[in-house]
Amino acid sequence: MRHxxxxxxxxxxxxxxxEYQNFDNLTFVSTSFQTNGHGRFSREWFAKExxxxxxxxxxxxRSLIDNFSYISMFTAALIVKYLEDKGIxxxxxxxxxxxxxxxxxxxxxxLEGEIPHYLVVGIGLNLNQSNFNNFNLRHxxxxxxxxxxxxxxxxxxxxxxxxxxxxxxxxxxxxxxxxFDNFIKNHNYLKNMRVKVTNQAIKIEGIVEDIDSECNxxxxxGKEIV
Ligand code: BTN
Numbered sequence: 001m002r003h004x005x006x007x008x009x010x011x012x013x014x015x016x017x018x019e020y021q022n023f024d025n026l027t028f029v030s031t032s033f034q035t036n037g038h039g040r041f042s043r044e045w046f047a048k049e050x051x052x053x054x055x056x057x058x059x060x061x062r063s064l065i066d067n068f069s070y071i072s073m074f075t076a077a078l079i080v081k082y083l084e085d086k087g088i089x090x091x092x093x094x095x096x097x098x099x100x101x102x103x104x105x106x107x108x109x110x111l112e113g114e115i116p117h118y119l120v121v122g123i124g125l126n127l128n129q130s131n132f133n134n135f136n137l138r139h140x141x142x143x144x145x146x147x148x149x150x151x152x153x154x155x156x157x158x159x160x161x162x163x164x165x166x167x168x169x170x171x172x173x174x175x176x177x178x179x180f181d182n183f184i185k186n187h188n189y190l191k192n193m194r195v196k197v198t199n200q201a202i203k204i205e206g207i208v209e210d211i212d213s214e215c216n217x218x219x220x221x222g223k224e225i226v
Pocket of ligand 1: 011040041056108123
């Protein structure tokens with residue numbers, strides 16, 4: 001395991017995408033501030049200095065890359081465990097890669113890369129924001145500080161402990177792709193909610209029943225489970 005720390009960088013994901021050839025599997029990159037952080041669908045991902053945990057890690061192990069559909073859900077499961085260990089309640093995974101607490105987003109995960117060469121897993125976890133009033137967000141958001149009566153969190157300490165959780169999981173991983181089956185099913189934020197999902201140009205609308213053991217969302221469209 002290697003951990004590179006920056007004070008400021010364009011984006012920890014972009015850095016690892018540029019440099020992946022120079023680093024090994026499980027290289028972690030964190031920063032205090034990103035000038036060009038991005039989320040899914042190229043949306044801007046902004047946080048003031050020291051307000052967020054901004055972390056990416058590199059995967060180059062072929063057996064992990066070949067199972068890429070599990071990687072962001074497993075990362076989400078590990079982050080849920082890390083939050084629950086801090087005493088945060090009602091933490092859930094909003095399929096495919098957000099983490100919610102009590103109906104508000106606390107963390108987003110962004111998987112990028114080039115299969116079969118490498119994957120970059122980016123994590124943006126809200127730590128010390130007091131509110132999100134100026135963000136014009138599509139969904140409500142929260143932070144660890146907002147969930148802990150205004151307590152401030154050290155970006156450095158939280159980054160280190162989350163890296164420990166993620167690194168020790170993958171270090172001890174023995175290719176059991178079903179270790180999180182029950183945990184993921186039990187933390188399915190969308191369960192019983194009505195959703196609209198587009199899968200390869202096919203629009204599916206219905207009620208979420210479950211997440212299966214291949215990390216697919218199972219939706220009941222009134223006629224069948226798709
Ligand atoms: C999302 O919810 O759309 C995913 C957000 C991912 C943000 C993180 S912050 C660290 C890493 N660097 C980036 O530019 N993005 C990810």
